[in-house]
Amino acid sequence: xxxxxxxxxxxxxxxxHARQLPWRVSPxxxxxxxxxxxxxxxxxxxxxxxxxxxxxxxxxxxxxxxWPTVDDLAAAAEEDVMKAWAxxxxxxxxxxxxxxxxxxxxxxxxxxxxxxxxxxxxxGVGPYTAAAIATIAFDRHAAVVDGNVERVLSRLxxxxxxxxxxxxxxxxxxxxxxxxxxxxxxxQAVMDLGATICTPKRPACALCPWMESCEGRHSGLAExxxxxxxxxxxxxxxxxxxxxxxxxTGAVLLRRRPPKGLLGGMTEVPGTEWAETxxxxxxxxxxxxxxxxxxxxxxxxxxFTHFHLKLSIYRSDxxxxxxxxxxxxxxxxxxxxxxxxxPTVMRKALAAALD
DNA sequence: AAGACGGGGGA
DNA sequence: TCCCCAGTCTT
Numbered sequence: 326x327x328x329x330x331x332x333x334x335x336x337x338x339x340x341x342h343a344r345q346l347p348w349r350v351s352p353x354x355x356x357x358x359x360x361x362x363x364x365x366x367x368x369x370x371x372x373x374x375x376x377x378x379x380x381x382x383x384x385x386x387x388x389x390x391x392w393p394t395v396d397d398l399a400a401a402a403e404e405d406v407m408k409a410w411a412x413x414x415x416x417x418x419x420x421x422x423x424x425x426x427x428x429x430x431x432x433x434x435x436x437x438x439x440x441x442x443x444x445x446x447x448x449g450v451g452p453y454t455a456a457a458i459a460t461i462a463f464d465r466h467a468a469v470v471d472g473n474v475e476r477v478l479s480r481l482x483x484x485x486x487x488x489x490x491x492x493x494x495x496x497x498x499x500x501x502x503x504x505x506x507x508x509x510x511x512x513q514a515v516m517d518l519g520a521t522i523c524t525p526k527r528p529a530c531a532l533c534p535w536m537e538s539c540e541g542r543h544s545g546l547a548e549x550x551x552x553x554x555x556x557x558x559x560x561x562x563x564x565x566x567x568x569x570x571x572x573x574t575g576a577v578l579l580r581r582r583p584p585k586g587l588l589g590g591m592t593e594v595p596g597t598e599w600a601e602t603x604x605x606x607x608x609x610x611x612x613x614x615x616x617x618x619x620x621x622x623x624x625x626x627x628x629f630t631h632f633h634l635k636l637s638i639y640r641s642d643x644x645x646x647x648x649x650x651x652x653x654x655x656x657x658x659x660x661x662x663x664x665x666x667x668p669t670v671m672r673k674a675l676a677a678a679l680d
Numbered sequence: 681a682a683g684a685c686g687g688g689g690g691a
Numbered sequence: 692t693c694c695c696c697a698g699t700c701t702t
Contacts, residue, residue: 371698373697373698374697374698374699375696375697375698375699376696376697376698377696377697415698415699417699417700418698418699421699421700448699448700449698449699449700450699451698451699451700452698452699453698453699454698454699471697471698472696472697472698473697475697525695525696526695556695
């Protein structure tokens with residue numbers, strides 16, 4: 326089947342089934358002349374890196390309310406951006422988001438570049454995001470390849486080479502399929518197809534506009550694609566966290582993590598290093614200061630990208646004014662602690678200590 | 681080329 | 692409970 330025919334049948338499907346998303350211009354509104362806002366497309370695409378639509382929606386709405394334009398985001402304090410991003414994960418994205426906004430506001434007069442090559446130079450914008458912005462926001466012919474596209478096209482074209490070696494073939498297939506007219510809608514259509522029909526498990530082939538042309542389906546291999554190198558298992562690391570609570574105000578002691586690395590620049594409860602070997606009998610040696618630390622029952626479990634973490638939680642109720650000032654730490658009162666730049670693991674630790 | 685880098689949803 | 696998913700940057 327010709328690429329032009331495949332593209333047209335998918336665009337017809339998209340006109341009827343496009344998901345309504347806060348950053349998306351619907352096919353109907355596009356016909357009425359509405360154009361995408363590059364700032365909203367960029368913001369949504371960065372949030373969507375490694376992250377599902379469901380997880381992104383509320384964060385996107387919040388960011389747009391507080392910072393409606395890239396100039397607003399450039400004028401923001403980085404700390405406020407980190408706080409707003411807290412819980413979404415991959416925090417280097419938030420740091421690069423702010424850097425990128427600064428560059429666009431300062432060097433590009435508040436306008437995003439309109440081509441892949443220039444977009445690729447921006448921090449936090451890689452091959453996927455550059456192509457997505459170029460095609461969705463600027464109607465450029467660009468081959469957008471994300472996880473959905475890899476799955477849909479490896480099935481459609483029966484690409485059995487495992488990822489990531491198959492990436493160039495998939496990119497070439499996407500480029501060949503992408504039409505001159507409505508390239509941005511086509512890219513969004515393939516990604517919608519992957520998210521709703523051509524799912525990783527039990528794809529709904531009967532509902533797929535590409536059913537008749539799908540080599541993966543005809544061969545019976547669709548559900549096994551794309552092939553991937555086997556993943557290695559995650560080690561478990563152990564550590565302790567110390568939650569100090571002020572008797573008078575209920576404030577808890579927090580501090581800032583180093584700017585780079587795991588949870589870089591985010592806020593944390595004071596604690597030990599996280600290591601694969603951990604001696605619980607010496608945990609208290611690493612408390613931020615001597616106090617009547619009491620171990621909570623149970624432990625906080627959390628899984629990061631490349632290791633599992635088991636955290637012992639200690640709590641001490643004390644009088645904050647009697648504690649010597651802690652470097653890079655502060656007492657956070659109960660009414661603002663939820664707004665701190667606390668990643669999920671630290672929210673779990675606080676919940677375990679305070680419940 | 682391989683590892684670092686979160687969190688959420690589904691079986 | 693485990694298992695799966697998914698871009699960019701660094702080394």
